[in-house]
Amino acid sequence: MSEKHIDEVSGVKTTGHVWDGIRELDNPMPRWWLWTFYLCIIWAAGYAIAYPAIPLINGASKGLLGYSSRADVVAELANAKSAQSVYLDKVAATPLDQISADPELLRFAIAGGAAAFKVNCIQCHGSGAQGSAGYPNLNDDDWLWGGTVDQIFATISHGIRFAGDDDTRISEMPAFSDILEPAEVRQAAAYVVSLTGTAADPAMADAGKQVFADNCVACHGENAEGNQDLGAPHLGDAIWFYGNSEAHIAAQIAKPRHGVMPAWLGRLGEPTVKELAVFVHSLGGGQ
Structure with a gap:
């Protein structure tokens, strides 16, 4: 070497x-x-x-000290659930319209509802409850079925057009392509647009007013303000599910789309649905 x-x-x-x-x-x-x-x-x-x-x-191996971080987590979760059970029992026992009278219970219900919303509702309504095409914005004050906390609770509990619940909200707009001529559908769409803007052809909007009066006021009202008992939307507030152009509105009049919301009462239980109703009501659009 x-x-x-x-x-x-x-x-x-x-x-x-x-x-x-x-x-x-x-x-x-x-x-x-x-x-x-x-x-x-x-x-x-x-x-x-x-x-x-x-x-x-x-x-x-268990180790001579017998320590387990998983056991610590299980114990902490059990303690948290034990602490929550007092408030959950109170939420279950308190009428919805009285939860807001207890500030501490209200904070707990809103926090619980926010957590349940993130797990079950953001897929359709968005992480900020802002909605999207076909799914309502829950932050505004425009409600199909009413925005009181009790009405929101009923909607969440039984859903909308949900076949598995006998008490579900039901409203179906007829397909007016089977009732009206294509020109009349366009006229009605032009009139609806004129309620919040300017129709492409004002003459069509004038003719559409009579089409609306003959076919639409029964649900939407003479002033197109809607009817929450029927789930008929307000047409004069420029808030739309499926688009606000004349083409979008004409398509909805001719062949309406009907969304479906699941019934959550059987899945989540009454206390959680109460919390969801309180949370949604707290977003700012609740009546």
Whole structure:
């Protein structure tokens, strides 16, 4: 074996590695670093003995101390549920219209409703309850079935056009393509647009007013303000499910789309549905 090169300046042997004429000195590691390394090995061995650490076929070693972070989490969750049960029982026993009279219970109900909303409702209504095409915005004051906390509770409980609930909200606009001529459908759409804007053809809007009077006032009212008992929307507030252009409105008149909302009472239970109703009502659009 060839003798290792000795650095002329420091007098220390080199490792034999050379990079661009630069040689690496073969200095020993500092004692403090070695002792730290050895202590880490001892600490790791002690930790593996004291705590769960070594993988086994059906789990892991339990450790001499018997500590389990999972057991701590289970205990903390049990304590949290125990603390919540007092308020949950109170929510269940308190009429909806009286929950707001108890500030502490109201805060709990809103927090619980917000959590339930994130799990069950954002898929349709959005994370901010702002809605999207075909799904209502829950932040405004425009309601198909009423915006009191009791009305919201009924809608959440039984859903809308949900076949599995006998008390579900039901309203279906007829397909006027089977009743009206295409020109009359366009006239009615032009009139509806004229309620909040300017129709493309004002003459069609004038003719559409009579079409509306003959076919639509029974549900939407003479002033197109809607009817919450029937789930008929207000047509004069420029808030639309499926678009506000004449083409979109004409398509809805001719062949209306009917959305479906599930009934949540059987799935979530009355206390959670109460919390959801209180939360939605608190968003600012509740009546």
